[in-house]
Amino acid sequence: MDKDKEKQSLCNWIERNAPRFTQLSDEIWANPELSYQESFSSKLQADFLAQEGFHITWGIGGLKTAFCAEWGSGKPILGFAGEYDALANLSQKALPYPEPLQEGAAGHGCGHNLLGVGAMAAACALKAWLEENHYSGCIRYYGCPAEETGSGKSFIARAGAFDDLDAAFNFHPFSVNFACKGSIVGYMDLTFRFHGTSAHAGATPHLGRSALDAVELMNVGVNYLREHVSPDVRIHYVITKGGDAPNIVPAEAEVWYFLRAHLPETMQNLYQRVEKIAQGAALMTETRMSVTLNGVMANLLNNKTLADIQYANMQLIGSIPFTPEEYAFAERINRAYPSDAAQGIADSFHIPLSVLEKSSLAADNYPSFDEGVVYTFSTDVGDLSWKAPLSLLMTACFPTHVAWHTWGVVAAVGTSIGHKGMLHAAKIMALSGLMP
Secondary structure, eight states: OOHHHHHHHHHHHHHHTHHHHHHHHHHHHHSOOOTTOOHHHHHHHHHHHHHTTOEEEEOGGGOTTOEEEEEEESSOEEEEEEEOOOBTTOOOOSSSSOOOSSTTOOBOTTOHHHHHHHHHHHHHHHHHHHHHHTOOEEEEEEEEOOTTTTOHHHHHHHTTTTTTOSEEEOEEEESSBEEOOSEEOEEEEEEEEEEOBOOBTTTOGGGOBOHHHHHHHHHHHHHHHGGGSOTTOEEEEEEEEOOSOTTBOOSEEEEEEEEEESSHHHHHHHHHHHHHHHHHHHHHHTOEEEEEEEEEEOOEEOOHHHHHHHHHHHHHHOSOOOOHHHHHHHHHHHHTSOTTHHHHHHHHHTOOHHHHHSOSSOOSBOOOSOTTOEESSOOTHHHHHTTSOOOOEEEEOSOTTOOTTSHHHHHHHTSHHHHHHHHHHHHHHHHHHTOO
16 A cells, blocks of 8 residues: 555545544533543543543553553554643633633633544544554553643653653644644642741731731742743742631631743752742741642653654645635634734744734644744643654644633634544644654
């Protein structure tokens, strides 16, 4: 079988099975679950893969909603990493204007209902092709929980589940089709707790030692630190506990921090400096400080050769065949966003503004925009990229003026727009699994 026929065979398999995968993505979209709570979504995927002949191993990395589905033996070993967690308070109907499906409920504002199923579709297509042609090779799909807040892949990587991969594939729903060559910063998720002494704030404040004072002094110190860090560093915090009443000196207080930095040594240095500030705040207030590491993600290393392979396969497949009705739906969503929304996305992702202003949906394929770029958001895909060659693939699953973690994403990824972007990604990843 020549290479062109092999590739067409893979694409044909995905097209024939498209309704099965779009139904899966819609079921996950309709049942959004937060990090580490993805019982329905993970079981739905695992059951589907078991029916396709994959062997399922639950609890990888010690996470109850994580699993590995494996088929075949020998080399190469190709890994496909999927996700399925949603975001809090982003419930939205599949409509071109804001309207929650259930007030206050979760929603797939990052399109993870497509992300996992698209990676599954690629894995299943390659498995079917290997089986039909009697070739050796091992295909794995990793069901990865808690990308949004919990570093699921970090635990899976630490357990050694990615160690023997020859290549890995992952895609993310976006508004443009391209394979990444840039890097993404790592992050640390930390909770700083301060323990003081309670007292009556009016009658005997001198007997109290305020844990809230320590939190506030720590935050002041960290805010002064911002002037003295490298441009790739980002620091965010929220006070999660500040006391019970104004007239009680708070004995307990805590602050939740995300630290982001590009290189591991920069991250370690940043953590040490922030911890010293916390220790100083405790000294100033005569309180005690403790810190809990909730999660950590490595920086993402995109493989440029794999990015080029994926772009070559994008060109082979062609543009996404969006319909006039889909363009009109996307345009209505775009109009609901601020007039400078496209400029903000262009600046953040180093995409020419003309790409985003050309149409309401970016159906065409583009070479990498981001070689040499360091993005200042984070993903636990970074932990996978340190174990195997990987280029994070982006495909157009929502309109061009829409940012992640907003209602417009939830609306689009529950429609045929999202389905087409997902299947586009599945074809690119499956074809790239054949390698040149």
